[in-house]
Amino acid sequence: MTTQGAVTDAFLFSMAANQCAVFGPNSPAVALDVIVERAREHTADGTAVALPIGDPTLDELGVEAALLAAGVTLLRPDDADWYSGLAVAGVGITSSIAAVAATGNVALGSGVGLPRATSLLPPAHVCVVRASQVYATFAEAISGLLHAGPLPSALTWIGGPSRTGDLEMRTTFGVHGPKVVDIVVLAD
Amino acid sequence: MSGKGLVTPGPTMKARSKVAVEDPQLQAALSNLDLRLFTAGVVQAEHPEWKDRVAEIRRETLADLDGWIDKLEAKLLSLGVVVHRAATPEEARAYILGLAQREGVRRVVKSKSMATEEIDLGSALEAVGIESIETDLGEYIVQLADERPSHMITPAIHKTLGQIADVLSKEAGTELPVVREPLTAWARDKLREKFVAADMGITGANFVAADTGTIVVVTNEGNGRFCTSLPRIHVAVVPVEKVVPRFEDLGVLLPTLVMSATGAKMSNYLSMVTGPRREGEIDGPEQLHVVLLDHNRRVLLGTPYEDMLGCIRCGACLNVCPVYRTVGGHAYDSSYSGPMGKILTPLVTGGEEGRDLPFASTLCGACTEACPAEIPLADLLVRLRADLRTPGPVVVPGAQKPAPPPALPVGPVGHSDEHPRKPGEGFATAVTRITVPTRRAPWSQRRMGFDAWSRLWAHPSAYRASLRVGRLGAKALRPRAGWVQRAPLLRAWTDTRDVLVPSGPTFRERWAARERGEERW
Ligand code: SF4
Numbered sequence: 001m002t003t004q005g006a007v008t009d010a011f012l013f014s015m016a017a018n019q020c021a022v023f024g025p026n027s028p029a030v031a032l033d034v035i036v037e038r039a040r041e042h043t044a045d046g047t048a049v050a051l052p053i054g055d056p057t058l059d060e061l062g063v064e065a066a067l068l069a070a071g072v073t074l075l076r077p078d079d080a081d082w083y084s085g086l087a088v089a090g091v092g093i094t095s096s097i098a099a100v101a102a103t104g105n106v107a108l109g110s111g112v113g114l115p116r117a118t119s120l121l122p123p124a125h126v127c128v129v130r131a132s133q134v135y136a137t138f139a140e141a142i143s144g145l146l147h148a149g150p151l152p153s154a155l156t157w158i159g160g161p162s163r164t165g166d167l168e169m170r171t172t173f174g175v176h177g178p179k180v181v182d183i184v185v186l187a188d
Numbered sequence: 189m190s191g192k193g194l195v196t197p198g199p200t201m202k203a204r205s206k207v208a209v210e211d212p213q214l215q216a217a218l219s220n221l222d223l224r225l226f227t228a229g230v231v232q233a234e235h236p237e238w239k240d241r242v243a244e245i246r247r248e249t250l251a252d253l254d255g256w257i258d259k260l261e262a263k264l265l266s267l268g269v270v271v272h273r274a275a276t277p278e279e280a281r282a283y284i285l286g287l288a289q290r291e292g293v294r295r296v297v298k299s300k301s302m303a304t305e306e307i308d309l310g311s312a313l314e315a316v317g318i319e320s321i322e323t324d325l326g327e328y329i330v331q332l333a334d335e336r337p338s339h340m341i342t343p344a345i346h347k348t349l350g351q352i353a354d355v356l357s358k359e360a361g362t363e364l365p366v367v368r369e370p371l372t373a374w375a376r377d378k379l380r381e382k383f384v385a386a387d388m389g390i391t392g393a394n395f396v397a398a399d400t401g402t403i404v405v406v407t408n409e410g411n412g413r414f415c416t417s418l419p420r421i422h423v424a425v426v427p428v429e430k431v432v433p434r435f436e437d438l439g440v441l442l443p444t445l446v447m448s449a450t451g452a453k454m455s456n457y458l459s460m461v462t463g464p465r466r467e468g469e470i471d472g473p474e475q476l477h478v479v480l481l482d483h484n485r486r487v488l489l490g491t492p493y494e495d496m497l498g499c500i501r502c503g504a505c506l507n508v509c510p511v512y513r514t515v516g517g518h519a520y521d522s523s524y525s526g527p528m529g530k531i532l533t534p535l536v537t538g539g540e541e542g543r544d545l546p547f548a549s550t551l552c553g554a555c556t557e558a559c560p561a562e563i564p565l566a567d568l569l570v571r572l573r574a575d576l577r578t579p580g581p582v583v584v585p586g587a588q589k590p591a592p593p594p595a596l597p598v599g600p601v602g603h604s605d606e607h608p609r610k611p612g613e614g615f616a617t618a619v620t621r622i623t624v625p626t627r628r629a630p631w632s633q634r635r636m637g638f639d640a641w642s643r644l645w646a647h648p649s650a651y652r653a654s655l656r657v658g659r660l661g662a663k664a665l666r667p668r669a670g671w672v673q674r675a676p677l678l679r680a681w682t683d684t685r686d687v688l689v690p691s692g693p694t695f696r697e698r699w700a701a702r703e704r705g706e707e708r709w
Contacts, residue, residue: 014453077470087384103443103454112468116417120410138454139439146435151400153466154417157458162410164372165450166326166342168349169220172368175325175376176383177410177457 007101008131008185014104015183018160019173024185025131031186032061035126036070038182039091042124047090048073050122053113057095057128057186077115092118092178095128097152098145103138105159106183107145109152116154125178127158130188201519201548208515217348218516221507224342227451228504228558231444238444243562245437246498249429253489253497256398256431257480263401267463270477275615277307280479284309284390284423287477288318291421293387299405299415300324301392302340302501303425303481305523306536309390320390321382323411325375332359338517338525341449341503346516379411389415389473393426394445394501396478397435400462403478404438406446408456416459422473424461427481429497441500448502448560482615484536484581491583492571496531498561505555505565511548520545527555527565531572539581546572655694 005025012022023034039049049072051064058064067074075085086092094114096106106127110116119125135141145151162177173179198204208214231238249256261271274280288296296313298304298320310331313320322331326343330336333355337343344352353366356374364371391412395404403424405412416422432441438460446455465472488494506512506526517525522533522542530549533542546569555565575582645651693701701707 018456082470100454105454105458110469110472111466115469115471116413117471120413120417137439138443139436142439143436146400151402151435151460151462153461153463153469153472155402155460155462156413157454157460159454159456161456162408163456164325164409166324166329166344167352167368167371168217169223169342169345170368172372174369175372175409175411176323176379176414 007136008134010101011099011134014101018104020160020181020183022183025187027187028061031184032066034184035063036066038126039067039072040070042091043072047088048075048085050075050086050089050092050118052094052118053077055095055114057130077113086117086121089122091124091126092122093126094119098141099129099134100138100141101134101136105157108156110154111152120177123178124180126182128184128186130186132188201544204519205515208519213348214346214516217346218513221513224507228448228508230451231447231560238440239560239562241440242444242560246561249431249433250494250497256433257428260396260398260431264478267401269463273480273615275482277483280307280481281309281312283479285312285316288388293318295386296320296388296390297323297383297386297415299391299412300327301425302523303392303427304390323379325409328375329355339506340501383414383418386419388421389419390423391415393424393430395432395438395441396426396430398431398433400435402435403461405459406455410457412459413457416461417471420473421475423477425479425481428485444560445500445502448504484538487583488535493535493583495563496568498563499528500561502560504558508554508558510550531568535582543576
């Protein structure tokens with residue numbers, strides 16, 4: 001097993017411990033199938049799939065075409081009703097720009113066509129993570145992101161479904177953010 | 189800082205503590221703190237090197253705090269952030285209220301922040317008719333109950349689930365079940381409405397990196413993400429010591445903070461905000477304001493209290509403190525409770541509040557051991573006890589510069605209210621880095637007594653003589669065990685203690701006898 005393979009396995013383990021559903025590492029074709037299958041499940045009640053525009057990983061996989069072929073309703077950031085639509089969408093799909101095995105979290109960057117709310121408002125979030133972008137430790141990821149170029153205006157780290165410890169210090173899920181987080185790792 | 193939200197009323201910490209220990213609901217709720225009793229040791233056990241690194245970064249920051257603040261400000265300005273330096277809570281409130289009114293803000297959503305508690309921002313907004321909603325679930329509960337948070341990480345720790353259900357049911361206008369999931373679901377829907385209609389998001393900052401101008405907000409629920417993403421204006425209230433030199437320092441600071449706070453490897457969400465919304469983006473705040481709050485912090489630089497500014501607000505010292513665990517946060521009657529609150533409250537209020545807090549400690553040192561920033565909390569408590577015997581502020585600035593005129597309101601986005609400026613300038617109470625000598629307590633009977641004692645025992649013969657006298661005195665009391673319990677002036681001490689009567693000759697006497705061959709052991 002390669003070192004990167006061990007790091008990826010540790011990452012999947014940490015995310016599962018954080019109550020995410022984890023998939024992979026997968027080939028691009030399998031990853032695409034998983035994404036479509038998850039999207040359909042989260043929108044089985046007829047809600048829409050929120051999909052960013054110009055996300056390099058999602059575009060490379062051909063997520064848009066696959067979702068359209070599967071017959072799901074797409075909501076895009078350039079739609080006039082993006083925000084009202086997002087409030088009732090079933091799932092938001094994003095990719096990550098980094099991930100960490102030790103702490104079990106993924107980093108999302110904002111940008112043109114990549115709104116912050118995609119992974120915030122819908123009750124479910126599907127996040128595609130490239131295995132090559134998984135760091136062993138949080139400190140390594142922080143350094144890696146800093147040296148990869150200018151930081152995005154919003155760099156959001158996500159560990160799993162929204163949670164709180166405010167009720168007698170016992171973990172309760174689904175406070176403000178998504179209640180379900182699916183992690184799809186792409187072998188690359 | 190006093191006023192609203194006193195679950196535990198009383199004029200002094202001692203009086204409030206009495207109420208707290210007799211409150212069965214509070215005691216039941218506080219027992220949940222057992223779940224956090226061992227989290228403080230996790231960093232030490234798993235990553236012992238982190239503590240030293242954290243302490244090193246904090247010391248490096250404080251050694252040139254004004255320099256890092258200037259660097260941060262320059263970076264923020266280049267990102268298009270509006271920076272305001274506030275010397276006092278009044279100034280910070282005035283700035284934010286002015287901004288909100290100018291921008292026609294009607295609803296504010298707040299993410300949990302100790303700094304906004306310190307400046308009592310929520311009440312100030314409500315007073316001018318702006319709806320201000322706490323969005324952290326614990327803070328929301330505390331706000332609905334018209335109380336103040338009692339723990340910096342878990343604000344509603346003083347409430348049992350039953351009490352929480354009562355508070356939320358009252359707001360819902362219907363009886364909610366005493367079960368965590370439906371209560372959470374109700375709050376989710378209720379607060380979602382508020383987020384979508386808010387014009388301004390107000391957060392604190394766990395850290396701000398000087399080199400990149402990145403504001404870090406740590407949450408588990410996602411409310412920090414809402415507050416920094418949806419409203420068109422984001423205001424971050426940042427006490428000056430939150431600055432860290434480099435973005436890369438977050439690599440150790442954040443895992444240490446979270447692990448010390450909850451024992452988890454990382455919090456569920458981290459929002460790292462670098463400037464406002466950029467060209468072409470469709471969400472994120474159009475305006476980002478950073479209010480840098482001094483409030484008697486910079487005068488501590490160069491004094492023994494400087495270490496206290498290294499605090500990263502993890503709450504570990506509260507969780508392990510035998511006093512906090514017994515009386516809860518409201519007994520402190522301050523935004524900051526527990527060991528760090530006992531020290532910080534009299535310091536940041538310029539000696540006006542919480543003067544009795546440092547005396548409510550067993551000095552057991554559990555806090556010092558728990559602190560991931562290696563702050564010598566127990567030592568600072570002892571020092572404060574001495575310094576607080578003199579009325580007035582604990583630390584008096586030695587060299588004050590004349591105050592610059594208050595600069596309000598601000599200019600357009602991307603400009604500070606006063607720029608460029610010299611290092612440290614801009615806060616009304618600008619101070620140069622000075623060393624304040626520790627003040628001696630005033631001459632008192634007690635001190636005369638200790639002085640005489642110390643002189644006496646400095647001489648071996650006087651020491652021996654005093655022991656003989658003491659033993660004779662104690663022997664005289666032997667037939668009257670229990671007598672001392674009725675000593676009128678020493679009640680607080682003698683209520684639970686009696687005099688100890690020596691059992692026989694001292695070690696020195698027996699040694700001398702042995703040397704003379706009179707006694708063998
Ligand atoms: S004083 Fe130390 S233990 Fe207490 S909150 Fe601050 S950093 Fe944490």
